Amino acid sequence: MLERGSHLIVRRGPLIATLAALARAVSATGVAWSVCYSDPASDQRLQSAVEERGLRALCVHDAPAIPPEETTMARSSGGEGYRSLVPYVQTWRSLEISTFEAPLLQRFAKPALESEPLPFPEEFGASMAADASATPAEAVRRLGEFLEVDAAQYALAVNVPADDRTSHLAAHLSFGTIAARTIARETRRRTEDPFLLAEERASLRAFARSLAQRDFFLQLAWYNPRMSRDPLQEKMRDFPFARTSPHLDAWLSGRTGYPLVDAGVRQLHGTGWMHPRVRAIAASFLCFDLGVDWRVGHAEWDRWLVEDDPAISIGNWQWIAGVGADLAAYPRIYNPQKQARRFDPTLAYARRWIPELAHVPDAFVRRGERESQIELPLFAGQAYPVAVVDHDAAARAFLERYQAFMTAGVARPANR
Numbered sequence: 001m002l003e004r005g006s007h008l009i010v011r012r013g014p015l016i017a018t019l020a021a022l023a024r025a026v027s028a029t030g031v032a033w034s035v036c037y038s039d040p041a042s043d044q045r046l047q048s049a050v051e052e053r054g055l056r057a058l059c060v061h062d063a064p065a066i067p068p069e070e071t072t073m074a075r076s077s078g079g080e081g082y083r084s085l086v087p088y089v090q091t092w093r094s095l096e097i098s099t100f101e102a103p104l105l106q107r108f109a110k111p112a113l114e115s116e117p118l119p120f121p122e123e124f125g126a127s128m129a130a131d132a133s134a135t136p137a138e139a140v141r142r143l144g145e146f147l148e149v150d151a152a153q154y155a156l157a158v159n160v161p162a163d164d165r166t167s168h169l170a171a172h173l174s175f176g177t178i179a180a181r182t183i184a185r186e187t188r189r190r191t192e193d194p195f196l197l198a199e200e201r202a203s204l205r206a207f208a209r210s211l212a213q214r215d216f217f218l219q220l221a222w223y224n225p226r227m228s229r230d231p232l233q234e235k236m237r238d239f240p241f242a243r244t245s246p247h248l249d250a251w252l253s254g255r256t257g258y259p260l261v262d263a264g265v266r267q268l269h270g271t272g273w274m275h276p277r278v279r280a281i282a283a284s285f286l287c288f289d290l291g292v293d294w295r296v297g298h299a300e301w302d303r304w305l306v307e308d309d310p311a312i313s314i315g316n317w318q319w320i321a322g323v324g325a326d327l328a329a330y331p332r333i334y335n336p337q338k339q340a341r342r343f344d345p346t347l348a349y350a351r352r353w354i355p356e357l358a359h360v361p362d363a364f365v366r367r368g369e370r371e372s373q374i375e376l377p378l379f380a381g382q383a384y385p386v387a388v389v390d391h392d393a394a395a396r397a398f399l400e401r402y403q404a405f406m407t408a409g410v411a412r413p414a415n416r
């Protein structure tokens with residue numbers, strides 16, 4: 001904005017009244033804003049209010065790399081939007097990405113209006129200090145460095161929690177310091193490099209798939225506004241997830257006795273970010289091992305994650321809880337011990353985030369049996385807790401409840 005000769009004006013107050021006063025003060029003829037995917041009704045209210053005041057209203061899809069309407073138009077089977085990720089990604093890959101970063105801001109003016117000071121993180125309830133690197137220049141630098149070096153290893157890094165080489169661009173995307181279009185376009189360009197090895201190209205394609213997955217969840221929220229409250233799958237709307245569990249505090253504080261789950265939660269508390277694979281494992285643990293509602297997990301992580309994207313968070317939480325767009329016949333329940341053996345075999349990640357494990361022999365940590373962990377206090381100053389539930393038993397119990405619910409559902413009258 002500064003580059004284009006304008007400047008930012010910060011105002012605090014009720015949205016519509018504040019915006020209307022500002023539009024009047026700068027003699028604006030129109031108001032443009034980016035779609036709110038987690039609350040499309042708020043866009044409609046704003047649009048009506050703006051138009052009632054005789055202004056042009058432009059609500060645009062600035063967040064995704066490819067707007068929902070474009071993927072829908074390319075859909076062979078008709079209907080609104082995609083509910084299934086695989087065909088969505090196929091379509092997404094086949095479409096052009098617009099090169100125009102600011103389609104609506106045709107004319108920039110520099111109004112002689114003073115701005116209020118920028119808000120502080122505490123005003124949003126954030127516990128962390130503002131990150132000085134959260135600038136567009138830093139986002140572009142990060143993207144360039146990532147595509148040049150780490151993207152070639154992405155397929156590995158996205159699965160191995162101790163490997164920190166995913167892009168870490170989510171917060172930049174969420175705060176708009178870089179456009180998804182820029183990332184997707186540059187990724188496609190990089191993928192065309194003829195000197196890439198086959199596995200490096202596969203990694204770049206996997207990274208592009210992640211970007212497509214982000215657009216997938218945005219269009220899912222756009223076409224299904226109820227998703228912000230209710231499960232996308234109608235048949236799961238009455239599933240009796242609990243709002244709490246005797247072990248909820250253990251999950252919240254990273255003391256479940258399952259190192260991968262606990263390390264993830266502690267990484268989140270320490271950094272405002274959690275490795276993607278561990279997010280899935282820790283979320284699955286809450287929903288299935290503890291039987292707690294995905295909305296509890298979503299609300300909790302929303303407080304901690306620096307990237308703040310409710311539509312993406314909700315899409316992912318519903319996916320993991322088996323109530324969203326994942327169309328598998330049964331919920332996919334992650335086994336936290338097997339996942340740890342496979343993706344954190346050296347315990348590098350667990351030990352990095354759980355100091356109590358520093359002096360515990362590997363075999364004890366790996367075995368992860370409830371009985372063996374009782375001995376852990378012998379090895380550590382502050383004891384690492386015994387596993388709060390037996391995973392196999394908890395998963396079996398959940399599947400039985402799920403099966404009973406589905407069987408009863410066949411007999412239940414459709415109420416929607």
Ligand SMILES: Cc1cc2nc3c(=O)[nH]c(=O)nc-3n(C[C@H](O)[C@H](O)[C@H](O)COP(=O)(O)OP(=O)(O)OC[C@H]3O[C@@H](n4cnc5c(N)ncnc54)[C@H](O)[C@@H]3O)c2cc1C
Nearest residue numbers: 166167168169170210211213214276279280283309313316
């Ligand atoms: C339970 C759960 C909750 C999540 N909550 C959020 C959230 O609140 N906000 C958020 O942006 N992502 C969320 N994710 C998705 C994903 O974990 C993060 O986008 C990713 O870990 C961010 O790290 P990164 O930028 O290094 O991602 P990379 O792996 O480098 O991926 C690049 C970009 O692709 C997008 N992306 C990657 N994976 C996904 C995905 N599964 N869904 C949608 N977009 C994706 C993100 O914009 C990410 O920045 C969640 C995943 C789970 C399982």
